[in-house]
Amino acid sequence: MKLVKAFSSGLVRTKHSIKPLIIIWIINLLAISLVAGPFRKLITTTVGNSNATQMIREGFYIDFWADLGPVVLPAISSLATGIFLLFAILFFINVFFAGGLFDSLWANSCRYRIGNFFKSSAKLFFAYLLATLLVMLMILFFGGLLIGVPIIIARASEGDGLPVIAKITRIIFILSLPLFLLVIDYARVWLAANGPAKIFRAIGYGFKAIFTGFFSSYIFMVVMIAIQGGFVFLASKVLNFSPQTGGGLFLLFLLSQVLFFIRLMLRAWRYGGVTAMYMM
Amino acid sequence: MKRIPLVLVLFFAVLISDAQIVVEKPLSNRITGYNMDVELDTEAKTVSGFMKAYWVNISDDIVPDIRMHMYLNAFRSNKSTLYSESGGSPGSREIDYGWVDIVSIYDGDNNDLFDNMKYIQPDDQNDDDMTVLQVMLHKAARPGDTVRLNIEFISKLPSSIRRTGFSGDFYFVAQWFPKIGVYEPAGMRYAKVGGWNCHQFHRHSEFYANHSVYDVSITVPDEFVVGSGGMLISEETLEDGKKLVVYRAEDIVDFAWTAWPGYLVAEDKWEHINIRFLYPPEREKQVDRQLTAVKNALEYFSERVGPFPWPHLTFVDPPTIGAGAGGMEYTTIFTSASADKIPEFVLLPEMVTVHEFGHAYFMGILASNEFEDPWIDEGMNSYWESRIMDHYYGPDKGIINHKDFGISDRSYSRLSYVLSDDKKVTDNTPFSWNYPHSTYGMMSYQKATTWLYTLQGIIGEATIDEVFKTFYREWGFKHPATYDFVDITNKVVTEMHGDRFGEDMNWFFDQTLYGTGVCDYKVDGISNRKVRSFKGIMKSDTGMVLHADTTAGDTIYHSVVRLQRLGEVRLPVDILVHFESGKEVTEQWDGKATYKNFEYYGPDKIAWAAVDPDFKITMDINLINNSYTLEPDKVPIKRFVRKFVTLMQFLILSVTL
Ligand SMILES: [Zn+2]
Numbered sequence: 001m002k003l004v005k006a007f008s009s010g011l012v013r014t015k016h017s018i019k020p021l022i023i024i025w026i027i028n029l030l031a032i033s034l035v036a037g038p039f040r041k042l043i044t045t046t047v048g049n050s051n052a053t054q055m056i057r058e059g060f061y062i063d064f065w066a067d068l069g070p071v072v073l074p075a076i077s078s079l080a081t082g083i084f085l086l087f088a089i090l091f092f093i094n095v096f097f098a099g100g101l102f103d104s105l106w107a108n109s110c111r112y113r114i115g116n117f118f119k120s121s122a123k124l125f126f127a128y129l130l131a132t133l134l135v136m137l138m139i140l141f142f143g144g145l146l147i148g149v150p151i152i153i154a155r156a157s158e159g160d161g162l163p164v165i166a167k168i169t170r171i172i173f174i175l176s177l178p179l180f181l182l183v184i185d186y187a188r189v190w191l192a193a194n195g196p197a198k199i200f201r202a203i204g205y206g207f208k209a210i211f212t213g214f215f216s217s218y219i220f221m222v223v224m225i226a227i228q229g230g231f232v233f234l235a236s237k238v239l240n241f242s243p244q245t246g247g248g249l250f251l252l253f254l255l256s257q258v259l260f261f262i263r264l265m266l267r268a269w270r271y272g273g274v275t276a277m278y279m280m
Numbered sequence: 281m282k283r284i285p286l287v288l289v290l291f292f293a294v295l296i297s298d299a300q301i302v303v304e305k306p307l308s309n310r311i312t313g314y315n316m317d318v319e320l321d322t323e324a325k326t327v328s329g330f331m332k333a334y335w336v337n338i339s340d341d342i343v344p345d346i347r348m349h350m351y352l353n354a355f356r357s358n359k360s361t362l363y364s365e366s367g368g369s370p371g372s373r374e375i376d377y378g379w380v381d382i383v384s385i386y387d388g389d390n391n392d393l394f395d396n397m398k399y400i401q402p403d404d405q406n407d408d409d410m411t412v413l414q415v416m417l418h419k420a421a422r423p424g425d426t427v428r429l430n431i432e433f434i435s436k437l438p439s440s441i442r443r444t445g446f447s448g449d450f451y452f453v454a455q456w457f458p459k460i461g462v463y464e465p466a467g468m469r470y471a472k473v474g475g476w477n478c479h480q481f482h483r484h485s486e487f488y489a490n491h492s493v494y495d496v497s498i499t500v501p502d503e504f505v506v507g508s509g510g511m512l513i514s515e516e517t518l519e520d521g522k523k524l525v526v527y528r529a530e531d532i533v534d535f536a537w538t539a540w541p542g543y544l545v546a547e548d549k550w551e552h553i554n555i556r557f558l559y560p561p562e563r564e565k566q567v568d569r570q571l572t573a574v575k576n577a578l579e580y581f582s583e584r585v586g587p588f589p590w591p592h593l594t595f596v597d598p599p600t601i602g603a604g605a606g607g608m609e610y611t612t613i614f615t616s617a618s619a620d621k622i623p624e625f626v627l628l629p630e631m632v633t634v635h636e637f638g639h640a641y642f643m644g645i646l647a648s649n650e651f652e653d654p655w656i657d658e659g660m661n662s663y664w665e666s667r668i669m670d671h672y673y674g675p676d677k678g679i680i681n682h683k684d685f686g687i688s689d690r691s692y693s694r695l696s697y698v699l700s701d702d703k704k705v706t707d708n709t710p711f712s713w714n715y716p717h718s719t720y721g722m723m724s725y726q727k728a729t730t731w732l733y734t735l736q737g738i739i740g741e742a743t744i745d746e747v748f749k750t751f752y753r754e755w756g757f758k759h760p761a762t763y764d765f766v767d768i769t770n771k772v773v774t775e776m777h778g779d780r781f782g783e784d785m786n787w788f789f790d791q792t793l794y795g796t797g798v799c800d801y802k803v804d805g806i807s808n809r810k811v812r813s814f815k816g817i818m819k820s821d822t823g824m825v826l827h828a829d830t831t832a833g834d835t836i837y838h839s840v841v842r843l844q845r846l847g848e849v850r851l852p853v854d855i856l857v858h859f860e861s862g863k864e865v866t867e868q869w870d871g872k873a874t875y876k877n878f879e880y881y882g883p884d885k886i887a888w889a890a891v892d893p894d895f896k897i898t899m900d901i902n903l904i905n906n907s908y909t910l911e912p913d914k915v916p917i918k919r920f921v922r923k924f925v926t927l928m929q930f931l932i933l934s935v936t937l
Contacts, residue, residue, distance in 0.1 A: 028932070029925075032928050032929065033925070036921050036924060039924070040917060040921040043917050044914060044917055046904070047904060047912065048905075049805075049908045049909055049910070049912050050904045050906075050907050050908065050912065051888050051908070052903060052904045052906070062688075062691045062695065063691050063695065063903055064903070066691075066695045066699060067903050068904060086928070087932070090928065090932040091932065091936060094936040095936055098936065132936065132937055135937065180937075243915070245915065249915055249919055252922060256922065256929075260926065260929045263933060267933060
């Protein structure tokens with residue numbers, strides 16, 4: 001019962017947060033275009049009036065990309081920095097707007113005001129950033145422990161016995177991933193509800209919450225991950241086609257943005273579901 | 281080289297090395313031969329025993345000494361020439377070091393030569409290098425004399441496995457016994473006066489030796505699986521847990537063997553050749569890949585270069601502990617390289633197998649001097665490796681054969697050369713240890729491959745195949761030098777094409793093999809200018825007769841393709857001119873001038889033009905400027921960037937939890 005309610009309430013909350021989601025989508029797209037635009041211009045001018053692009057019509061063409069190298073390479077290093085910076089900026093943007101998104105999901109009203117969205121994004125930013133980084137660190141640490149250490153031990157001992165243990169620890173790690181997502185989601189809901197002051201308490205609550213309603217929380221998260229994973233897999237298949245005309249390209253672009261927006265909504269659904277469970 | 285003593289030589293050869301066992305009749309003149317009886321000591325990591333060797337003086341010179349490679353001494357200290365060139369040291373423990381010592385040495389008349397031995401350093405005067413041994417003979421060898429040596433020796437294998445050694449209980453025993461160098465009479469290869477050609481052990485290059493006969497008896501612990509470059513004659517179990525394996529090899533330049541208890545053995549046959557593949561159990565799944573690769577290489581080489589004359593071939597995929605032994609060639613035994621898990625689309629094991637097998641031809645049969653002409657064995661062999669890989673696994677998929685993308689072996693070589701900053705520092709003639717700026721690999725493998733492909737593009741595949749067939753026929757089981765290949769090419773090309781490419785092909789070799797310049801042709805631009813209409817025949821500046829079929833009232837264009845040569849290398853190129861109507865014209869340009877225009881008058885405008893449209897000039901360092909179009913196709917770039925955008929969008933969502 002609790003599960004069904006989590007799913008349905010999550011959906012309703014997502015519907016009510018459609019405007020914040022549109023804002024998140026647009027800002028992400030703008031930020032990426034800031035780097036992708038010059039990148040495209042760079043390649044286009046380097047290739048100039050060459051017919052060489054015909055060679056890559058069929059797909060990957062190593063000589064083309066490599067010959068581009070000596071001309072583009074100096075720019076590539078700044079491009080690499082650009083991509084790194086872009087990634088960092090995108091990271092902050094998404095952490096930033098997660099605050100507003102959780103606030104709107106919490107409010108669960110079709111009359112939620114965009115002003116509030118920005119306001120709570122700003123208010124919650126540092127708390128969300130810290131909480132996200134902390135949980136990421138935990139995942140890295142736990143992953144290193146469960147995946148890295150058995151490999152190191154196996155290398156050192158040269159025995160055949162350990163890989164089985166390595167496999168088991170790997171499975172344990174994979175099974176534990178939904179728990180980490182639940183912790184960060186519950187913590188973020190807590191922060192949205194109680195204000196950004198007590199970050200550690202929020203994370204503590206995250207841990208407590210998964211154990212109080214373990215069964216429904218865990219199932220909910222596993223289902224959400226399965227849906228999102230399946231969707232990303234399908235989207236990658238759909239977006240794999242290589243249009244040969246400008247029109248086809250535009251279609252691909254539209255499609256990619258629709259799919260990306262659905263991906264955004266799926267994530268909001270997950271957030272909304274956890275918000276609903278928090279309230280139960 | 282003198283021809284007369286050959287009869288003598290064959291007489292001696294047959295006398296000394298018994299009857300034919302492996303091949304029907306001698307393939308080479310067998311001026312050296314070895315009979316060895318050795319035992320592997322797995323505790324001390326040594327191989328020790330007795331060796332009877334002979335050398336026939338087929339020159340007209342009186343030769344006072346014998347010179348021998350003592351290559352395991354390269355691992356004796358970090359001061360050897362090998363380590364002074366490559367840095368590092370053989371290891372930190374005593375067991376890591378390698379060396380070879382002669383315990384006793386007598387000639388055929390039982391004269392003790394022990395005190396006549398002296399280590400010499402013909403290449404670099406490095407007194408700490410003990411990889412070349414000079415033995416003064418009791419009596420100088422007169423023309424036609426056979427020098428016999430009876431040697432007791434002990435070889436301590438090094439641990440790190442740099443072409444040779446042990447790792448745990450894995451052994452790859454190569455460069456391991458005192459091996460006689462090559463005596464070059466005046467006029468042979470680059471020799472101005474007669475003398476020994478016996479180089480020290482260097483970081484790069486491995487071989488220069490006579491084709492020899494080997495009879496080798498090896499005693500190893502019973503549980504070891506043994507493979508060697510010889511044909512297995514017998515195997516018998518001895519007392520105290522040992523076994524004796526006896527091999528015979530004919531007309532090969534080096535004898536190597538391997539032993540490891542863990543090997544599994546797969547057997548196969550291709551035409552007359554029995555193939556034996558030794559591999560670690562973890563790589564059972566790769567057996568078919570490896571056997572297919574070697575059979576592909578056998579087929580291609582047999583068709584296009586010449587037959588593989590031996591009835592036996594052993595190859596090895598060393599286990600992970602012995603990975604350092606991977607990728608080495610000893611003609612009738614070679615090592616591939618792989619990993620326990622390697623995806624089907626990564627054709628690395630196949631590539632290494634094809635490459636190392638190919639050395640049976642370039643160095644094994646065509647026994648060039650690797651130290652002095654490294655491009656012959658590595659360059660020619662890499663060129664054939666690329667052709668084979670791209671032929672059997674797909675023209676754009678010779679190295680990476682994924683359904684979504686591929687990399688051809690030819691592109692791999694071309695890019696290694698093209699993208700190198702040092703592509704102009706030297707040509708293909710330095711000795712292997714003299715390449716500046718660590719360009720040995722790029723120059724002797726990849727640049728040579730790239731210009732050989734370019735030669736193929738110019739003279740055609742059928743002609744270059746004929747060049748190599750002739751090279752095999754005339755120089756097989758001899759010691760060709762760089763100029764011998766040039767001479768053969770000149771001969772074959774003029775036989776097949778007359779003076780179509782000029783008096784000879786020296787103009788090509790001077791710019792590539794002996795040259796340091798780069799090649800880069802460019803279509804600088806296209807223009808279509810409207811001229812007033814006219815009637816009749818029109819001549820352009822270049823004297824070409826154009827568009828006689830125009831009638832009054834037609835709009836006529838003066839169209840120009842502007843070409844430019846940016847590099848130093850001048851090669852004949854094709855130019856493809858594509859008009860808006862779809863009509864195409866192919867022009868030829870000798871590629872010599874810095875600028876060149878092709879002009880047209882007619883009702884048709886030029887849409888695009890390309891220099892070397894069929895990508896024959898593989899060594900052109902920039903293919904992007906090889907074409908020019910008035911309407912560039914921006915779709916692929918846009919598509920690439922769009923996909924990048926989408927990827928970033930999806931990626932960031934996963935990262936921010
Ligand atoms: Zn090689």
